Structure formats: structure tokens, C-alpha cells
Amino acid sequence: MSQKNSVLRIHTKDNVIVALTDLNKGDVVHYEGDKYKLKTDVSAKHKFASEDLKEGDLIYMYGVLVGAATQTIVKGELIHTHNVIHKAEEYSVQKNDKEIWKAPDISKFKDKTFQGYHRADGKVGTQNNWLVIPLVFCENRNVTVIEKAIVDQLGFNQKEESGFAVDKLVNVYKQGASEEEVLSTSIQTSKEEVKTNKLFPNVDGIHFLRHDGGCGGSTPDSVTLCHLLAGYINNPNVAGATVLSLGCQHAQAKILEDALNSFSKENKKPLYVLTQQDSTSERDFIEEAIKKTFVGLIKANKFERQAAPLSKLTIGLECGGSDGFSGISANPTLGYVSDLIVGLGGTTVLAEFPELNGVEQELINRCNSKENANKFSNIMSTYNAKAELLGGGFHANPSPGNIKDGLITDAIKSAGAAKKGGSSPITDVLDYTEQITKTGLNLLCTPGNDVESTTGLAGSGCNIILFTTGLGTPTGNPVVPVIKVSSNTKLFNKMNDIIDFNTGGVIEGDTLSSKGEELLEYVIKVASGEKTKAMKLGQNDFIPWKRGMSL
Structure with missing residues (x-):
């Protein structure tokens, strides 16, 4: 792509052109031997017609059908939701025309390696994590209690904290500050990365997954949730897991264990499944979970990057x-x-x-x-x-x-x-x-x-x-x-x-x-242990898909 171009036609079949910079009505753009006088403003990232189109004409971009004109569009005019609707190609397995693929030049990378965690099933992790998982939303609070007990005391709080001194707002409020003065008060403190744990230096993190499923919704969603959680345990970036079950929910521990066994016969990861309704008290239940998690961390710590x-x-x-x-x-x-x-x-x-x-x-x-x-x-x-x-x-x-x-x-x-x-x-x-x-x-x-x-x-x-x-x-x-x-x-x-x-x-x-x-x-570098921005910020997002409710 030439730096001097302000526009781009992605595919020769396309009848729209992409603006790479902001273009104004009346601008004349010379491109590919043609001249385009813009009939409207066209902001960067948007497209204009490269030919006159009438209502019903098909719009092509990337060489494929992407829409249809809902009204007359003249050459050089912006295409947008007011004059184009979605339209896509029909498809058929019967049209399956094979294409021969040629790989790019891999010579720079064929002898390169990354430093990862080798698992018993032959897979290699880029991280070495322990998981604490609830099978049902009823156990979310217990997961939180365990997290508070473990994370700080074992040094696993690995977020790069950008602290906020809310006490400054308290002080100016007590001094009679106006709303404007409150809003103008700076409360950000300097960034400090929390020291990583020293007790288990080979464990990259312990993560606590929470969700709102496992019971009360459709049974198929609970089964899918068990398969998803089993997939997380099976992931090469995970060394093992502590699983909390209430006992009576749709997402039964056996469904998770059967899924895990079907995923990998060679799976030798430590897995501790605890059922609260079999315990004598909540405190005893949480204590047992913490102890078994600690033992799991000892086992996980035996892995080293290779x-x-x-x-x-x-x-x-x-x-x-x-x-x-x-x-x-x-x-x-x-x-x-x-x-x-x-x-x-x-x-x-x-x-x-x-x-x-x-x-x-x-x-x-x-x-x-x-x-x-x-x-x-x-x-x-x-x-x-x-x-x-x-x-x-x-x-x-x-x-x-x-x-x-x-x-x-x-x-x-x-x-x-x-x-x-x-x-x-x-x-x-x-x-x-x-x-x-x-x-x-x-x-x-x-x-x-x-x-x-x-x-x-x-x-x-x-x-x-x-x-x-x-x-x-x-x-x-x-x-x-x-x-x-x-x-x-x-x-x-x-x-x-x-x-x-x-x-x-x-x-x-x-x-x-x-x-x-x-x-x-x-x-x-990341596969070998360098942290991404999301890891430093503690962006650990986890949302299971409820198949009938998401797009």
C-alpha cells in the first residue's frame, strides 16, 4: 500500500472505495487511473461508491457481496445505513471448489522456540495457573471468601494497580468543597506492580471463575457449562483446579468429570471436587477447599518453563x-x-x-x-x-x-x-x-x-x-x-x-x-512469560455462552 494514497480499493471486484483519511465534499481524488469528485463528506474508515448505482444494485467489498443499494447512489457519494442494507451471498457445500495453498516464508521462525510448561498429554502451556471454579452460582460467595484468604497472603495479587486515593475526596468533602472542587481533585496515585509470589514462583496465577449458571436455567446450558469448565481445566495453561459444588444443582460434578475424561485420557492434573451439602459447616467446607488448593499449588509449582x-x-x-x-x-x-x-x-x-x-x-x-x-x-x-x-x-x-x-x-x-x-x-x-x-x-x-x-x-x-x-x-x-x-x-x-x-x-x-x-x-515473548496489558490490569473476563440468549 502506497503511503501517498488517501483511498483504497481492496479488491478489483469492489464497487466501493475506502477513505484512508478524512475527505471533504468537492475533493477530487485520483486513484487507479480514475477521477472521483466527492459528492459528500467521507470520513476516514468509511466508503464511497466508485460508480453510479441504482436502487437494488449489489454492493461488493473485499471481492464479496456485502449489501444492496436502497436508493440511487452516485459515483463519489458516501455509502451508509441510509442508502445500503445488508445482503450476503448464498452458499452451498456442493460448490466446494478446492484451492491450493502455499504457506508464507517461515525460514525466520522454523528454529525458534518459546519457554512453556510441558503437560503430560504433550501439550505446552504459556502459563501455569491454578483454578478455583464454582459449578453453580450459589458457590460464588464461597469462591470470593477463598480468594480473599489466598490471593494477598500468598502474594498472587499480580495486578498492576493504578491506585485511587479516595480519602482525598473524603477530606475535601469534610472541608466543605463544592461539587466542582471535588471533580477537580486528583486522586490517582503512582502505578506499582505488586510483587509476584515467592512461595510458588513457578505458578503464574490462581484464578477464581464466577458465573450465574449451573441451575435454574435450561438443563442443556448447565451441561454445556460443565463442558466449558472441563475445557478450562484441560487447557494447557492450567495445572489443576479446585471445584466447588453445592450438590443439588443441574451442573453435576460427574458431568464435568466425564467431560474431562473424554477430552484427555492422559489427563493427570490434580482435581479437587468439594460438595458443600456433604460438609458439616460452611467454615469447614471453605477450610478444606483452601487446604486442598494449597496442596494443588505445591504440585503446580513443580512445573518449570522449558x-x-x-x-x-x-x-x-x-x-x-x-x-x-x-x-x-x-x-x-x-x-x-x-x-x-x-x-x-x-x-x-x-x-x-x-x-x-x-x-x-x-x-x-x-x-x-x-x-x-x-x-x-x-x-x-x-x-x-x-x-x-x-x-x-x-x-x-x-x-x-x-x-x-x-x-x-x-x-x-x-x-x-x-x-x-x-x-x-x-x-x-x-x-x-x-x-x-x-x-x-x-x-x-x-x-x-x-x-x-x-x-x-x-x-x-x-x-x-x-x-x-x-x-x-x-x-x-x-x-x-x-x-x-x-x-x-x-x-x-x-x-x-x-x-x-x-x-x-x-x-x-x-x-x-x-x-x-x-x-x-x-x-x-508473551508465550515465554512476558505479561500483556490485560494481565497487568487484571482483566480476567469470563462469560459462558447461553446458546439461546446471545448473538
Whole structure:
């Protein structure tokens, strides 16, 4: 991409052009041998028509159908929700035309390693964590009590605290300060990273997962929750877990244990399951949980980081707070990293099925088997049908923030989001909570909701998550490092406290290959123990997906 260009046509088939900078009505843009006089203002990230369109004409971007004109649109006019609606290509497994894939140059990385935790089943963790898990929301309070007893006393409070001296507000209030004086009082204290624990130096963290499920909702959701929690225990970043059960809930401990056994016959991780209704008192129950957790930490501490090939990386590919640049810079950069990892024999996972609407045929064509193509097609159609039954549908996926920054239809959003998956063949298609067992690019059914999706990626076995954002999203995961990647330099400079890596240079002229290689170098550092911004801030978000209630 040339630095001098103020606009970009992404694919030769496209009849819309992306503004890379703010353009004004009356501006004349010379591009690809053509001249465009803008009929309206076009802000950066938004698009204008490259030809005259009449009502009903199809809109193409990224080389795929992304919408239809609802009125006449003249060449050089802004396309937005007032003149375009969502429209996507039909797809069929019968059209499954295989494509030959050529991996990118992996020579810079073929001999590189990361320092990880080797598990009995052959997987390698990028973290060594212990989990305390409730099977039902009734146990959330007990989880909190255990957390308060353990975290500070054992030195596991690893957040980089930006303290707030609220006592200053108390003092000025007592002195009769006005509301304006209260608002003008600075209460931020200096940042100090809490010292990591010394008793168990090989344990990266102890994490306490809370949720509002396990009983009272649909029984299938409780069973799915058990499978998700079993997936977290099975994740290579986890050394073992303490599980708290009330006893009478739908989410029974046996469901979790059976799922864990089905996931991995070689699983030798310590697991302590305690049932409160079998205990003599709440204090005795909590005391036993603390003691067993302490014993588990002793066992977890025996693991040490050792060299592992990059083929042991399993990288989740996620986006949230996307903008009109996400599909041009950040997501294709992840796609290049994905292709590098696949070329090295590793694994990547593309999730968020509502954000693959409109590119189904391309993904079907990339499936390495008819079975995978059929499974993907069936999950997509069933998911969308259920969403429509509930008054939604994939077409309703873009958020107000997406639309404001140029993603005006779900197909536009999806065509850019799918770029995170690069161009490699799809080796497996997984439904929610199914475990990753095959190397190469996997598709995992999750909703488009950021945290529900990252929760699912971790639950299926990812040991790193790359998360692109164009608007800024403060989120992370309890057990898997989340690397936040910005689509534009302005956002990176503005929200540098929560974002790790900037791909804005791609908009300004950098190549995807150079930026992708740079990002993979950073991934190796994080996989070896370097903390991400989300980890430093303690952004440990965990939201299980209730399948009938989320999109």
C-alpha cells in the first residue's frame, strides 16, 4: 500500500472505495487511473461508491457481496445505513471448489522456540495457573471468601494497580468543597506492580471463575457449562483446579468429570471436587477447599518453563470494537500470523460465527473435507435460524460503534473479520466447547460477543489469544494471555494502557508480512512469560455462552 494514497480499493471486484483519511465534499481524488469528485463528506474508515448505482444494485467489498443499494447512489457519494442494507451471498457445500495453498516464508521462525510448561498429554502451556471454579452460582460467595484468604497472603495479587486515593475526596468533602472542587481533585496515585509470589514462583496465577449458571436455567446450558469448565481445566495453561459444588444443582460434578475424561485420557492434573451439602459447616467446607488448593499449588509449582517449538502454539483469533480499518490492517496481520503458525505445524482458531456471514462459501471451499464443510454449513444455518426466531439474525450483529466507524452491514464486518484466518486450509470445524485436536486452522462456533467468544476459545484449548480492535476494548481472560492489537495508530496512542501492539503502520505503508512477523516475535515473548496489558490490569473476563440468549 502506497503511503501517498488517501483511498483504497481492496479488491478489483469492489464497487466501493475506502477513505484512508478524512475527505471533504468537492475533493477530487485520483486513484487507479480514475477521477472521483466527492459528492459528500467521507470520513476516514468509511466508503464511497466508485460508480453510479441504482436502487437494488449489489454492493461488493473485499471481492464479496456485502449489501444492496436502497436508493440511487452516485459515483463519489458516501455509502451508509441510509442508502445500503445488508445482503450476503448464498452458499452451498456442493460448490466446494478446492484451492491450493502455499504457506508464507517461515525460514525466520522454523528454529525458534518459546519457554512453556510441558503437560503430560504433550501439550505446552504459556502459563501455569491454578483454578478455583464454582459449578453453580450459589458457590460464588464461597469462591470470593477463598480468594480473599489466598490471593494477598500468598502474594498472587499480580495486578498492576493504578491506585485511587479516595480519602482525598473524603477530606475535601469534610472541608466543605463544592461539587466542582471535588471533580477537580486528583486522586490517582503512582502505578506499582505488586510483587509476584515467592512461595510458588513457578505458578503464574490462581484464578477464581464466577458465573450465574449451573441451575435454574435450561438443563442443556448447565451441561454445556460443565463442558466449558472441563475445557478450562484441560487447557494447557492450567495445572489443576479446585471445584466447588453445592450438590443439588443441574451442573453435576460427574458431568464435568466425564467431560474431562473424554477430552484427555492422559489427563493427570490434580482435581479437587468439594460438595458443600456433604460438609458439616460452611467454615469447614471453605477450610478444606483452601487446604486442598494449597496442596494443588505445591504440585503446580513443580512445573518449570522449558523450550518448546512454535508448533505447540494454539492461537485464538478474535476481534472486538472493530472499525473500518480492522479488515485492512489488524485482521489481515493476524491472518499472516495464522498462516505462519500453520506453516510451522501449529494451530490457529477462528471463532465468532455471526461474523463469518457472507464469506461462508470461501470458508467452505477451504475446508479439507466434505464432513467439515457440511458441519460448518449446518452450524451457520442453524445458528442464524435460531437468532431470527428470537427476533435477531446475523444481519443485526454490527454494534452502534461498528456502524459509526464504517462497518455498516454484517457482511462488511464479516468480510473483514474473516481476514484473521489468513488463507490456509481449514482442518477442523468445532462446535462450542469441543476441544481442539487437529493442527492447522480450526473454526470454532462462538457468538460475536467479545468475552463470550474469548471464553470459548480458552475453553477449547487455545494457549494464546490475539485480539484486534479499532475502537478499544478493555478485556482479557483468566487463563490465556490476550494480546490486544490496534487497527490504527491514533487508537494505539490514545489507549496505550490497554493495547499491546499497533498495526496502524499497514494503513500508512508497512507491509502485512513485516507487521505479521513483528507480531509473531511479540507472541513468542508473551508465550515465554512476558505479561500483556490485560494481565497487568487484571482483566480476567469470563462469560459462558447461553446458546439461546446471545448473538
